[in-house]
Amino acid sequence: MAVSLNAGVRNALSSLQSITAQAQASQFKLATGKKVNTAVDSPVNYFTAASLNDRSSQLTGLLDGMSNGIQTIQAASKGIDGITKLVSSLQSTIKQAQSDAAQNRPTKAGTALATAAEQVATSKSLKDIALDKKVVGADAIADAATATSSGDLGIINTDTNLAISITAGSTTYTAGLSSANATVRDVVNEINKSGIATAFVDEKGQLNVKGTGSDDVQFGIGADTSAPLALTDAAAGGANVAFGFLAADATAGGAIKGQSITSAVRSNLIDQYNDLRNKIDDLAKDSSFNGINLLKGDRLSIQFNEKAGKNQTKLDIQGSDVTSDNLGIAQATNTKTTGQINFQNDTDLESATKALTGALTSLKSLSSTFGANLSVAQTRQDFTKDMADVLSTGASNLVNVDANSEAANLLALQTRQQLSQTALSLSNQSDQAVLRLF
Template identity: 70%
Template sequence: MATAISNGVRSSLASLQTITAQAAAVQNRLATGKKVNTAVDNPVNFFTAQSLNNRSDQLKGLLDGISNGIQTVQAASKGIDGITKLVGSLQSTVKQAQADAAQNRPTVVGTGTTLATASEAALTSKSLKDIALDKRVGSAGDTTVATATASSAGDLGIDTTATPALNIQIVTNPAAATSTTNISVALTANTTVRDVVNAINTSGVATAFVDEKGLLNVKGTGSETLGVGIGVGADAAAATTASATGTSNTAFGLAATDRTTGIASSGVTSATRSNLIEQFNTLRTQIDSLAKDAGFNGVNLLQGDKVTIAFNEKGGKNQTKLDIQGTNLTSDNIGIQQAGNAQVAGTINFQNDSDLEKATTALTNALTSLKSLSSTFGANLSVAQTRQDFTKDLAEVLSTGASNLVNADANEEAANLLSLQTRQQLSQTALSLSSQSDQAVLRLF
């Protein structure tokens, strides 16, 4: 059976219930920190915030992959830095070898006495070396050798009118003509043996000097067989043709076969250079080892691996990503050959100055390649780090946007709760007064 209550009590009770419900809602907002806890509270804000939070979580999930990609690139970059230092050490090793004179350079040595004789020394009171260097190559209409005297330097008997061009041909491995260099000299009545020696020395392919015996010496810069041919002619072309067979070799005290057959290396090796070979090869091996160890989490960009870094949560054509293709970095691939003590194809002969010079060039080119590779990785690393920062910021923006839609203002809700509590107390007082009014009626009986 329902209990009848007065209108005043009913009104006060309804007001109190409403205030209590509102206070409970405010307390829930304060407890959860959200003003929209379910779709019932605000469907638009609830589902929009949920979508924003989902995307934010997906982007945050990508950060681990981006971080791993960055570390992989950094590992490769550190590997390149280490390899660059090793190449620098290889350069130092080659320089040490170059600082020690090669012992196996072939030398073409004059065997005759054409350039200077003891009788000339007696007539001039000069050394055989100076007599030979001061002798003229020839003169106009000359066809016979002129002896040096106290008043004349003498000459080698070459007609500078009929044959005003002289050519010296320096050949590496004459049988195969591995390398041929032609050195031209214009002949005049004042051209001396000293001028010919200087022309050879400035060529860079050989060195020449006259020894104390007055004999012409031409020394190669490498260890290969050396051929030297001297020829004269009416013009440069004719002189070059003549030098190919060494037609004027005998005029300078050389054998005609010194051009066609050449002089082989002595075969003597430098102990200092030999000792540096092991050091060079050890450093070369370390390049390969370091490249193999420059991986991260099983991926090594210096061993030809590829790393893909995803920057957004989408798939297929809509996915934003960065593909970084590595390279197989080995000492062979950057042009650094193994060192040895002999002339073998594909190796550096440490006894050969030419090979050491080629090795110097190869090491410089290797550093250029490493610098280029490092620059490429650096650019990719910059992109990945920029996208990492962007992804972090974007995820934060999405989370903040979602929070703005559903989070409650703690200050505002606290003020509301205080107001509701005050109203609740007033409603309770009103209810009490309404009850007392009803009770007053009972006093009449």
């Protein structure tokens, strides 16, 4: 049987039920932290927030790939830094070898141009006697020095022209001399003017010719009836001018060839140089990260957005195969060998210095390229993090509840609920008054 309620009770009960439902909804929002929990609450906000959160999640997923890419670039950059230090060490080794230059000069000494008998006759030193002797004489026989004559080397006076020729490596120096009065001292002075060789007469009266560089030096003096013929004779070795150099030491009929002296210091530096050179290859091989090595020609691709195809944005970095050979750093040897550095040769050492400078330039350029790519990757990483935060915040703004506002609303509903309960109680009192009639 249905219970009949008066109007006041019905209104109070209806109001209380409505307030209770609103309070429960408010409590649910505070519990979940969202004002839109289902599509029913707000279709537009619900699906928009879901789309924003989905993109934010995809971008966040790309951050790991970006981080690995950045570490790969940094590994290659650290490798370049290490290789640069090794190249600098190679430069120091070359400088050590070059500092030993004075001990590595081609030199040759002839036989004595003065004798003990001449020393007794003139009361001069063997050195001064040799320096004062004339080159050209009255006949083809060398005349000894006396108290009144300086003597000569025995070049006949019909050869009115003298010339010298000095060749070191690819450089040649020639000069003509006056046959009438030219002395051994004049020849020495002319050789010293060449810049590619030096000459002196020692205390034994021997003429010494020494190269200023490490290239073999060929020296010749010629005498003939004309300047061109004298020069030709000098270049080929004069027929009767050897300046005390033994025939066995002569090349092309009278020119002498200086013999290079092997420097022990430079020889000892070869192993050090080659070891450092090999370490460049080893270091490049060890500069990989997660299986990718940009110093061995690998390719790195870093994806920046969640799209595919032509709409995808990414950074492609092509590595370089960094080896000592590719950097132009040749292996060192103790002899002249094609494609290698002869540590005994000044020209080779200078070429090696230039090659090392070029290697440093190449490494600097490669480091700059990696640095620019690293800056791009780090910038995009920071952007992606910020973008993911923006998307998440935007989604939250659409569906998240304002806790302060909702808490105040719940408090107000609880107050209204209490008031509604009081109103319901008062409405029931009117029905209870009937009981007083009995």
